[in-house]
Amino acid sequence: DAGVIQSPRHEVTEMGQEVTLRCKPISGHNSLFWYRQTMMRGLELLIYFNNNVPIDDSGMPEDRFSAKMPNASFSTLKIQPSEPRDSAVYFCASSVAGAGEQFFGPGTRLTVL
Amino acid sequence: RKEVEQDPGPFNVPEGATVAFNCTYSNSASQSFFWYRQDCRKEPKLLMSVYSSGNEDGRFTAQLNRASQYISLLIRDSKLSDSATYLCVVYRRGYQKVTFGTGTKLQVIP
Numbered sequence: 007d008a009g010v011i012q013s014p015r016h017e018v019t020e021m022g023q024e025v026t027l028r029c030k031p032i033s034g035h036n037s038l039f040w041y042r043q044t045m046m047r048g049l050e051l052l053i054y055f056n057n058n059v060p061i062d063d064s065g066m067p068e069d070r071f072s073a074k075m076p077n078a079s080f081s082t083l084k085i086q087p088s089e090p091r092d093s094a095v096y097f098c099a100s101s102v103a104g105a106g107e108q109f110f111g112p113g114t115r116l117t118v119l
Numbered sequence: 120r121k122e123v124e125q126d127p128g129p130f131n132v133p134e135g136a137t138v139a140f141n142c143t144y145s146n147s148a149s150q151s152f153f154w155y156r157q158d159c160r161k162e163p164k165l166l167m168s169v170y171s172s173g174n175e176d177g178r179f180t181a182q183l184n185r186a187s188q189y190i191s192l193l194i195r196d197s198k199l200s201d202s203a204t205y206l207c208v209v210y211r212r213g214y215q216k217v218t219f220g221t222g223t224k225l226q227v228i229p
Contacts, residue, residue: 048222049206049221051217062216097163106151106208106217107153107165107168108165110163110164111162113162
């Protein structure tokens with residue numbers, strides 16, 4: 007069975023550019039989570055969706071970040087404009103709604119120069 | 120106070136040793152608890168759920184103490200392959216709120 011799929015796996019961009027990260031959750035999972043991980047702050051929850059609806063976006067750092075989930079099998083996290091401090095590994099995870107057991111994708115390693 | 124707190128370590132232990140990690144949580148309404156493992160430059164993966172009565176999976180034992188609001192993970196007969204960061208996770212079902220601890224790093228030494 008396919009796990010959570012993320013693309014791209016690596017992204018290097020210049021400050022000011024738009025970055026779009028993509029995620030395909032596990033089929034049948036109703037909840038989707040976006041996380042950011044850095045050495046300094048660990049794993050931070052940015053936003054999560056339940057049945058394609060954003061439930062909690064309190065972790066989104068600022069207006070430069072936006073996330074969408076147009077259907078049950080696809081989500082995007084967009085950063086516009088990107089800044090060097092956005093450099094991190096961004097993970098997407100999915101779970102069955104109401105469960106705390108999450109399955110993570112391999113992550114996107116973002117470097118903003 | 121952070122909602123979930125862990126000792127970052129690192130815990131350096133010899134092969135074959137027994138090691139235990141604790142994780143404290145601040146919200147008594149927390150309902151479900153998990154341990155995840157994260158290898159270097161990899162994604163977190165579920166290691167085991169933590170049940171009220173305690174549970175065991177091979178060399179790993181997880182326990183929950185609701186009165187003192189902590190969970191623990193015990194690893195017996197440590198293997199080199201156990202070297203990783205162990206993340207404690209707390210879940211509040213009604214709020215669908217999941218909180219990860221910052222992790223405890225374990226290094227098993229030959």
